[in-house]
Amino acid sequence: xxxxxxxxxxxxxxxxxxxxxSIYALESLEVVLIGAAFEQDVSLAFIDDGVYQLKKNxxxxxxxxxxxxxxxxALGDYDINxxxxxxxxxxxxGLSLDDLMNLTYExxxxxxxxxxxxxxxxxxxxAALMEQQDVVLSF
Amino acid sequence: xxxxxxxxxxxxxxxxxxxxxSIYALESLEVVLIGAAFEQDVSLAFIDDGVYQLKKNxxxxxxxxxxxxxxxxALGDYDINxxxxxxxxxxxxGLSLDDLMNLTYExxxxxxxxxxxxxxxxxxxxAALMEQQDVVLSF
Amino acid sequence: xxxxxxxxxGPYQHQASDSAYNFTKAALEKGHEIFRxxxxxxxxxxxxxxxxxxQDDRNIVNRWSELAKQYDLDLVVCIAAAQRxxxxxxxxxxxxxxxxxxxxxxxxxxxLGQLIEAGIQSERLVVFGD
Amino acid sequence: xxxxxxxxxGPYQHQASDSAYNFTKAALEKGHEIFRxxxxxxxxxxxxxxxxxxQDDRNIVNRWSELAKQYDLDLVVCIAAAQRxxxxxxxxxxxxxxxxxxxxxxxxxxxLGQLIEAGIQSERLVVFGD
Amino acid sequence: MTLHIVxxxxxxxxxxxxxxxxxxSGHCVLLFEDxxxxxxxxxxxxxxxxxxMQNCKIHVLLPDFEARGMKADNLIAxxxxxxxxxxxxxxxxxxxxxxxx
Amino acid sequence: MTLHIVxxxxxxxxxxxxxxxxxxSGHCVLLFEDxxxxxxxxxxxxxxxxxxMQNCKIHVLLPDFEARGMKADNLIAxxxxxxxxxxxxxxxxxxxxxxxx
Numbered sequence: 001x002x003x004x005x006x007x008x009x010x011x012x013x014x015x016x017x018x019x020x021x022s023i024y025a026l027e028s029l030e031v032v033l034i035g036a037a038f039e040q041d042v043s044l045a046f047i048d049d050g051v052y053q054l055k056k057n058x059x060x061x062x063x064x065x066x067x068x069x070x071x072x073x074a075l076g077d078y079d080i081n082x083x084x085x086x087x088x089x090x091x092x093x094g095l096s097l098d099d100l101m102n103l104t105y106e107x108x109x110x111x112x113x114x115x116x117x118x119x120x121x122x123x124x125x126x127a128a129l130m131e132q133q134d135v136v137l138s139f
Numbered sequence: 140x141x142x143x144x145x146x147x148x149x150x151x152x153x154x155x156x157x158x159x160x161s162i163y164a165l166e167s168l169e170v171v172l173i174g175a176a177f178e179q180d181v182s183l184a185f186i187d188d189g190v191y192q193l194k195k196n197x198x199x200x201x202x203x204x205x206x207x208x209x210x211x212x213a214l215g216d217y218d219i220n221x222x223x224x225x226x227x228x229x230x231x232x233g234l235s236l237d238d239l240m241n242l243t244y245e246x247x248x249x250x251x252x253x254x255x256x257x258x259x260x261x262x263x264x265x266a267a268l269m270e271q272q273d274v275v276l277s278f
Numbered sequence: 279x280x281x282x283x284x285x286x287x288g289p290y291q292h293q294a295s296d297s298a299y300n301f302t303k304a305a306l307e308k309g310h311e312i313f314r315x316x317x318x319x320x321x322x323x324x325x326x327x328x329x330x331x332x333q334d335d336r337n338i339v340n341r342w343s344e345l346a347k348q349y350d351l352d353l354v355v356c357i358a359a360a361q362r363x364x365x366x367x368x369x370x371x372x373x374x375x376x377x378x379x380x381x382x383x384x385x386x387x388x389x390l391g392q393l394i395e396a397g398i399q400s401e402r403l404v405v406f407g408d
Numbered sequence: 409x410x411x412x413x414x415x416x417x418g419p420y421q422h423q424a425s426d427s428a429y430n431f432t433k434a435a436l437e438k439g440h441e442i443f444r445x446x447x448x449x450x451x452x453x454x455x456x457x458x459x460x461x462x463q464d465d466r467n468i469v470n471r472w473s474e475l476a477k478q479y480d481l482d483l484v485v486c487i488a489a490a491q492r493x494x495x496x497x498x499x500x501x502x503x504x505x506x507x508x509x510x511x512x513x514x515x516x517x518x519x520l521g522q523l524i525e526a527g528i529q530s531e532r533l534v535v536f537g538d
Numbered sequence: 539m540t541l542h543i544v545x546x547x548x549x550x551x552x553x554x555x556x557x558x559x560x561x562x563s564g565h566c567v568l569l570f571e572d573x574x575x576x577x578x579x580x581x582x583x584x585x586x587x588x589x590x591m592q593n594c595k596i597h598v599l600l601p602d603f604e605a606r607g608m609k610a611d612n613l614i615a616x617x618x619x620x621x622x623x624x625x626x627x628x629x630x631x632x633x634x635x636x637x638x639x
Numbered sequence: 640m641t642l643h644i645v646x647x648x649x650x651x652x653x654x655x656x657x658x659x660x661x662x663x664s665g666h667c668v669l670l671f672e673d674x675x676x677x678x679x680x681x682x683x684x685x686x687x688x689x690x691x692m693q694n695c696k697i698h699v700l701l702p703d704f705e706a707r708g709m710k711a712d713n714l715i716a717x718x719x720x721x722x723x724x725x726x727x728x729x730x731x732x733x734x735x736x737x738x739x740x
Contacts, residue, residue, distance in 0.1 A: 416740070423673075424672075427646070427671060427672060430723045433723070434722075434727045438728075440727065440731070531731075532731065538646075
C-alpha cells in the first residue's frame with residue numbers, strides 16, 4: 001500500500017460534468033481509484049450534470065465507447081462510501097434516487113452489513129460538507 | 140488569388156464564444172482571413188458570448204496573450220463587411236453598439252465612402268439570414 | 279451526396295471526434311462520398327501516431343487511419359493549428375528544426391484553404407466540436 | 409506557503425494553462441513554494457516539445473520549461489492521460505514500441521499518485537481547467 | 539430546411555436555448571452527445587422542448603441517449619429517435635447543417 | 640474560509656450560479672478568465688452578484704477583465720480587483736480553493 005507519509009487529509013472530488021460527452025467523469029474516477037491506495041478521507045460529490053454519471057442502465061454499445069459506469073460499483077470495495085448527490089440537481093433533471101445505480105459498501109464495524117453509499121444532500125448540507133475539506137479536486 | 144473553381148457560395152461564420160478564455164474566436168478569424176481569398180459571399184454572425192469578441196478597448200498586456208482584436212478592423216479591406224450582431228445577446232450583456240469596435244469598409248460602388256460593417260439584427264432577421272446560407276461554420 | 283466534415287476537438291477529451299467518426303462511417307456505408315475531413319483547433323491532435331490508449335478502449339487515431347485506407351479518405355490537418363499544438367509531419371519537423379514528428383498514417387497537413395474548399399465542394403458541411 | 413497546481417487543459421485551446429502559468433509565476437515571485445504542477449486530462453499536451461507557435465505569440469511550452477529551470481519546479485505529466493493523447497518520453501516510447509517521443513525539457517511522466525501526493529503535501533491545491 | 543445539431547446539455551450551457559430561439563418553423567433539430575439530456579421527460583426543459591415541437595421536428599440520437607442510461611420510453615412524447623444512419627439521412631435531407639457548439 | 644474560483648461566463652454555463660448557491664457566508668469568490676463577465680455592470684446577472692455580495696466577498700482578476708475590453712469603472716459596485724499577486728494572496732488567505740469548471 002502506498003501512503004502519504006502518515007498524513008490523513010479530507011479529499012473531496014467534485015463531479016459536475018455528464019459522462020461520455022467529455023472524459024472528465026472517467027478520468028476523475030481513475031484518480032479516485034488510484035487515490036484510494038493513499039488511505040485519505042475521501043468523499044465524492046455529484047452536482048449539476050455530474051449526477052448523470054451515476055444514472056443506471058448506461059449502455060454504450062451504440063457509440064463505441066467503453067461503459068465505465070460499472071466501476072462506480074467497485075468504489076465500496078476501495079472503502080470509498082461517502083458519495084453525496086446534490087438533491088436540487090437530481091430533481092431539476094426529473095430524476096430520483098431510484099434512477100441511480102445502487103452503490104453500496106460492507107460496513108466492517110457492523111458485521112459487514114451492506115449499506116448504501118449514496119446520500120442525497122440539500123444545498124445547505126453540501127455547502128457544509130465542502131467546508132470540512134482540506135483538498136477539493138474539481139472535474 | 141486562390142479560388143474555388145468559379146463557384147460562389149454563401150458562407151456564414153457563427154461566433155458564440157468569448158475571446159481569450161478559449162482560442163475559437165482567434166482561430167475563427169484566421170479562417171475568415173484565409174477564406175477571403177476564395178471570393179465567396181461571406182457573412183459573420185456574433186451571438187451569445189460571441190458579441191464580446193467585438194468589444195472595444197481590449198488590452199491583453201496583463202495576461203501575456205496576443206490582442207487580436209485589431210484584426211477585426213482589417214476585415215473591411217478583405218471585402219468582408221457583412222457583420223451581424225445579435226441584438227438580444229448584446230442587450231442581455233448590458234452592451235450597445237457604442238461598446239463595440241467601429242468596424243467599417245470603403246464602398247467601391249459609392250465612391251469609396253466609409254460605411255459601417257456591423258448591423259444589429261433581431262432574432263427574426265438573424266434566423267432569416269441563416270436560412271440563406273449554403274455553408275455554416277460554427278466556432 | 280458529397281459531404282464535408284470538420285472536427286474541432288482532440289481525441290478522448292471530448293466526444294466530437296467519436297461522433298464525427300461514427301457519422302463519417304455511417305455516411306460511407308450509405309454510399310455517400312466524403313469530400314474531406316478537416317481537423318481544426320485541438321482536432322489536429324487526432325492525427326498523432328503516438329497514442330497508446332488502454333487495451334479495452336477504442337483507438338481513435340487508428341480508427342481514422344483505417345477508415346482513410348478503406349475508403350481513400352482525405353484527412354487534412356490544419357497547419358496553423360497543428361504548429362501551435364505540436365503536430366508535425368516529416369517536412370514540417372525539418373522546416374522548423376524539430377527532431378521528431380508525430381503524424382499518423384493517412385493524415386496530411388495542409389492550409390486552412392482546404393477547409394474553405396471543403397465548404398465549396400461539399401454539398402453539406404457538418405461541424406463536430408465542443 | 410507550499411502550493412500545488414493542477415492543469416487540466418492543453419496549450420492555446422483554453423486559457424487554463426495561461427492562468428496556471430501566471431498564477432504559478434506570481435506565487436514564486438512572492439516567495440511561495442510550488443510543491444508540484446500536475447498536468448492531467450488534455451493538460452498533458454502542455455508538455456510537447458514539438459509546438460511551433462506564431463512568432464508574435466507566447467510559447468506556452470517553453471515558458472513552462474524555463475520556469476521549471478529557474479525555480480527547480482516539478483512538472484509532472486500523468487502517464488495514463490499522456491498515453492491516451494500521444495505524449496511520450498523516451499522510456500515510454502520504447503516500452504510501447506513507438507518510433508518517436510515528444511516530451512519537452514523540464515517535464516517528467518509519472519502516475520496519478522503524484523497528484524494525490526500533491527494534495528497531501530501542499531497546503532493549498534488550485535485546479536485550472538475548462 | 540436547416541438541420542440544427544445540438545451536442546450540449548441544456549443544463550450546462552445555453553446552446554439549446556439559443557438554437558431554439560433562432561430555428562425557424564419547419565426546421566429540424568437533432569440532439570446528440572450531452573445534448574440528448576434535453577430530450578428526456580420530466581426535466582425543467584420539457585416545456586421548452588414541447589413548445590418548440592409546435593414548429594420544429596426534434597430528433598435524438600438514440601445511441602447517445604442509451605449510453606447515458608436512458609431508453610426510448612424516457613423521451614418526451616413527439617421526439618423521434620435516429621441512429622447514425624438516420625443522422626446522415628437528416629443531413630442529406632436538409633439544405634444546410636448548423637452546429638450549436 | 641473557502642475561495643471559490645469561477646472561470647466561466649455566466650451567460651454560457653451554470654458554473655457561477657451553482658457556485659453562489661453553494662458558497663457560504665464569509666466565503667470569497669474570484670471571477671477570472673471568461674468568468675469576469677459576471678462582474679460587469681448592467682448585465683442580467685448584476686442582481687445575482689449584488690445579492691451574493693451580502694454574504695460573500697467578490698473579486699475579479701483585473702488582467703482578465705481588461706483583456707476583454709473592460710475597465711475598473713465597468714465593475715458592479717463592491718467588487719474588488721486583484722492582479723495575479725492578489726490572486727495568490729486570496730489563495731493563501733483561504734483554507735481551501737474550490738474551482739468551478
